[in-house]
Amino acid sequence: MQYKIQIVISPQDANNNDAVKSFAARKLKISTAEISDIRIERKSIDARSREPKINLILDIFCGEKPVSPKADFKYQDVTNKPEAVIVGSGPAGLFAALRLIELGLKPVILERGKNVSERKKDIAAMIRSKNINAESNYCYGEGGAGTFSDGKLYTRSNKRGNIFGILQRFHFHGAPDEILYESHPHTGTDRLPEIVKNMSRTVVECGGKIYFNSKVSDIIISNKKVSGVKCSNGNIYEAKAVVLATGHSARDIYELLDRKNIKTEAKNFAVGVRVEHPQSLIDFIQYHSKTARKFLPAASYSLRAQSYGRGVYSFCMCPGGYIVPASTSGSEIVVNGMSSSRRHTAFAGSGIVVETRIEDLKDFEQYKNLCGLKFQQQIEKAAFENGGGGQIAPAQRLTDFVNSKYSSNLPESSYLAGLKTSALHEWLPHEIVKRLQEAFGIFDKKMRGFLTSEALIVGVESRSSSPIRIPRNENMQHVDIEGLFVCGEGSGYAGGITSSAMDGEKCAEMIKMLI
Numbered sequence: 001m002q003y004k005i006q007i008v009i010s011p012q013d014a015n016n017n018d019a020v021k022s023f024a025a026r027k028l029k030i031s032t033a034e035i036s037d038i039r040i041e042r043k044s045i046d047a048r049s050r051e052p053k054i055n056l057i058l059d060i061f062c063g064e065k066p067v068s069p070k071a072d073f074k075y076q077d078v079t080n081k082p083e084a085v086i087v088g089s090g091p092a093g094l095f096a097a098l099r100l101i102e103l104g105l106k107p108v109i110l111e112r113g114k115n116v117s118e119r120k121k122d123i124a125a126m127i128r129s130k131n132i133n134a135e136s137n138y139c140y141g142e143g144g145a146g147t148f149s150d151g152k153l154y155t156r157s158n159k160r161g162n163i164f165g166i167l168q169r170f171h172f173h174g175a176p177d178e179i180l181y182e183s184h185p186h187t188g189t190d191r192l193p194e195i196v197k198n199m200s201r202t203v204v205e206c207g208g209k210i211y212f213n214s215k216v217s218d219i220i221i222s223n224k225k226v227s228g229v230k231c232s233n234g235n236i237y238e239a240k241a242v243v244l245a246t247g248h249s250a251r252d253i254y255e256l257l258d259r260k261n262i263k264t265e266a267k268n269f270a271v272g273v274r275v276e277h278p279q280s281l282i283d284f285i286q287y288h289s290k291t292a293r294k295f296l297p298a299a300s301y302s303l304r305a306q307s308y309g310r311g312v313y314s315f316c317m318c319p320g321g322y323i324v325p326a327s328t329s330g331s332e333i334v335v336n337g338m339s340s341s342r343r344h345t346a347f348a349g350s351g352i353v354v355e356t357r358i359e360d361l362k363d364f365e366q367y368k369n370l371c372g373l374k375f376q377q378q379i380e381k382a383a384f385e386n387g388g389g390g391q392i393a394p395a396q397r398l399t400d401f402v403n404s405k406y407s408s409n410l411p412e413s414s415y416l417a418g419l420k421t422s423a424l425h426e427w428l429p430h431e432i433v434k435r436l437q438e439a440f441g442i443f444d445k446k447m448r449g450f451l452t453s454e455a456l457i458v459g460v461e462s463r464s465s466s467p468i469r470i471p472r473n474e475n476m477q478h479v480d481i482e483g484l485f486v487c488g489e490g491s492g493y494a495g496g497i498t499s500s501a502m503d504g505e506k507c508a509e510m511i512k513m514l515i
């Protein structure tokens, strides 16, 4: 016999299997001995009242065992099947490849960066030397920007595809069971590299190919049809279907499209800073007590305000995490955030970004479709020039920024490459500064204590979304070029790991119809 029930219990009881069993038995009016197994279907925290609660939806099994939650995907041998070339091995490219295999086609992935193991060494070297390796970093390499990301696997794009199917594929490749039922699934940066390696292994073991250190430098097109790509090492890969899954950091790809007169469009995006608080402060604000945290994960937040007609919002909040240098160029600084599965550091960081519309970029009009990209680049260069050399990032106490004051010193931070005190209010664009300053005041009204001198801001969080869209038709192909499939964050139609993965899968399904 199987039952589905919902219980609302204290965080302490939710951490105790015997207590959960007792609550379930009481709710079902049966004895605990009758319960043979319990499976969590959904778990969420309700921290609105003074005493946070845990909501659990449970499947209760009496006299029977649950079947394994692990879905069994049929990854077949595609060695001799028709090929599709995928440029980029981020979530969009990898999930496109896995879906192609499921559909009986052979993916050939071209990735400019290195495999995960080599990439790890380059990232460690970058932290030590404070200098970026332009081809092997937090954005480029096996698994793309997803590999050393925070690994939050939730998305609001629930109309785009089968979110649960993506989670199941992550789970199949080594992600923990919790991602299948947590309301905000999170894998953590410590687990992702192994999961990515497992996905690549599936691709290769099924007869697909992955070529690292293979930067695509040209797309071969004749009569408005794609026929392959050329790499900067001179190799040419021919295919009737080419998937462009290069992410939004690959500026050279946008510039290539522009040079080849392949249509792109400027789109709205967002830029700002990363704010970092002591995690204990955010825990106290969100959980209303110093003790609740003992049984609860590091607290997060999601904030939004309107300021001078533009949205200002938190982005990629990483409780118990780190700030990381996520630039792809040695003369720019971009920061982002990540955390391990334990979310255990003393820091709570989040991007706070300001909506930036095309009409806000009058000074960049001469760059036409690339106007947003050039604006992004300009503030990333300004961050570099106002930093301390290499990836030593410019930072300021939050209250000093809001009061337009220089910080004589900085609080402790998780940012490993080092910080330099800098007057961000002086060199960030004024339109961004005034909105951030006002929004931080509004956020403090929503979360009392948010605006504090114990917090700092680090510049700049400029790559939260793509400033360019590569227009595509309903078959995921470029509007003007047959066979050129565009997907993922770089296409301007997706953002984040899960939504880019779904986008990649959809591309594979459209390719199946073409070849």
Ligand SMILES: Cc1cc2nc3c(=O)[nH]c(=O)nc-3n(C[C@H](O)[C@H](O)[C@H](O)COP(=O)(O)OP(=O)(O)OC[C@H]3O[C@@H](n4cnc5c(N)ncnc54)[C@H](O)[C@@H]3O)c2cc1C
Pocket (backbone or CB within 6 Å): 087, 088, 089, 090, 091, 092, 093, 110, 111, 112, 113, 138, 139, 140, 141, 142, 143, 144, 145, 146, 147, 148, 149, 150, 151, 152, 153, 154, 214, 215, 216, 217, 245, 246, 247, 248, 249, 250, 253, 316, 324, 326, 336, 337, 338, 487, 488, 489, 490, 495, 496, 497, 498, 500
């Ligand atoms: C530090 C950090 C933390 C993040 N945390 C989260 C999170 O918790 N949750 C979330 O949803 N999102 C997060 N993101 C964003 C997420 O990683 C991206 O949205 C996602 O990876 C986009 O997937 P994609 O496949 O479209 O592009 P990408 O992941 O950017 O992958 C593109 C790939 O293409 C390759 N490439 C580029 N140009 C070429 C070329 N010319 N030739 C060959 N290969 C090329 C790149 O090397 C890269 O591997 C984070 C990002 C960062 C940097």
